[in-house]
Amino acid sequence: MSQNTLFDKVWDLHKVADLPGGSSQLFIGLHLIHEVTSPQAFGALKDKNLNVKFPSRTIATVDHIVPTDNQSRPFKDTLAEQMIDTLEKNCKKHKIKFFNIGSGSQGIVHVVAPELGLTQPGMTIACGDSHTSTHGAFGSIAFGIGTSQVRDVLASQTLAMNKLKVRQIWCKNRLSEGVFAKDLVLHIINKLGVKAGVGYAYEFSGPAIDLLSMEERMTICNMSIEGGARCGYVNPDQITFKYIQERQFAPKNENWARAVEWWQSLASEKDAKYDDVVLIDASQVEPTVTWGITPGQSIGVSQKIPELKELSIDDQFIAGEAYEYMGLSPGQAIKNTPIDVCFIGSCTNGRISDLRVAAEIIQNHKVSPNVKAFVVPGSEKVAKAAIEEGLDKIFKEAGFQWREPGCSMCLAMNPDKLTGNQVSASSSNRNFKGRQGSPSGRTLLMSPAMVAAAAIEGKVSDVREFLKK
């Protein structure tokens, strides 16, 4: 059993009671909601004649269904309009703070909460969305929940949960030039497998993690869930504190120093005990691309798609399915695979630093004529910052479409979708069958820089060759 890790400390602090069934009742410090997984929860409250217990601990925004071309209301899609309207009404009725379109702070829930300074070390954070693990980058315990649990948090600000085990993923050395946080996390998922994290919280630590910016740490924690771990975190340090300072909901004045002192006390102790420890050499990671239908099916850009016999028995079944669905053959190089659509955005890689990196690659180049490329900033704040820096112009001049913030083609609940069996190079987090809106559409996950390189060449390319030029 783990001891003295950040996870243990934050868990113990938030534990309300042991429940008769054997699970724990955990207090949720920050509850984030959006339009897709909350309406049924509010409906259930009404059925049970219950109220929202602590409305000030819940914050709402709208992201999954918003169109990114024309956001004027009512939305053309009447179902989408009904969803945002329901959220507006629920927030109003229950006095929940709602960052709506045009507020200046709307965006993907996992981009918005950190940039507002809502996400802080030592909190428990829950949201009806599996990528809630993102917030662990700040040294919080953050996890996705289903709609019935959203109902429970609204009603009681608590959840019934079983304590997770803790696996430390120690990343030694440092990432090399042209290799990004996205590559590292894809590499980790590939090494450990997509279900290795079931029952675990992942602690990402070691020199390679210490060097990462907050936005890069968010990319890593974001994809913990793709490795099966409901929750991933990084111990808070000066980089964390600096990111939070001065943000809208950050502690102010004399509270700031006190908060920092408390946050520092939360990090895992030197003598902490873990249930498991894994060592990863960050210097060995290449720009990484998925070739299959799970985020674990990835290879370095210079490698070849594995043959069945190179894979463990457990991985062979899904690999067979992947070759067929993707139309790719074992032994084939992933480099030069033709691309139809390039998507830069999502809660994994739709932040300002992601847009900067991609813009740097794309500058003075043109999008290949066969490719439809678009950028969807993660939030209104990201969009504003990018426009101030002139990034939108760089993208537009190169032939990218510049869109309004939202989840967009990460899950294709809005009109942005793949058609037929198009292949997309995507900075998002899931390459499941049909994920990007076409039942036969194919997704290759990669870093935003690699998506930019693919956009220019019209095929999977090694971004390191662009850096040399």
Add this chain to the structure above:
Amino acid sequence: MKEEFQAPQGKILKINGICMSLEGDDIDTDRIIPARFLKCVDFESLGDAVFEDDRKDFKGKHPFDLKTNQSASILIVNSNFGCGSSREHAPQALMRWGIRAIIGESFAEIFYSNCLAIGIPCFTLPKKKIKSLQDRSREETLFFEIDIKNIIAFEKSIAHHLELKESSKNMFLSGEWDATSTLLNNIELIERKINELPYINLNKLRIT
């Protein structure tokens, strides 16, 4: 849908039903219910849409379309079932189609807890046993009477010993899986906790 839908309620002690098999590892919730069906403000109409895209591909031969499976209520799956998105729409769609219990090699975490929260037990069995049940359920009608207290699925004279987390078992037996009222029983403790947390009342911030 076969009969009028009724959600599980209260204590769940026994689940009886016909088994159906769905083969494949890492079946994610996007496949169970594609994102376009999430555009709804209630779960009611999800049952018919379960596995819609996969079913189109199989042209009537998907397990959820086979005539022999139409009255099945126990689903037998392989490993990492329900990975991916946290959408409760996935277990809701399965439940509204008629599934009342799932037996598999392993389950993704959020999917498992979503099932628990709506009263659908997810039992586990080793790979070999799953395979043999899946093979048999294609050839014959398997009818199970699952006794949750003893975690046994009775099939005529055979008793299959399933696995179920102790805490989940207790929650089904007591009705506590429907968690809201259990959680609200501790309202005083919750209120005490909120006053104790350093970040909620910043003036009290201190190292403990």
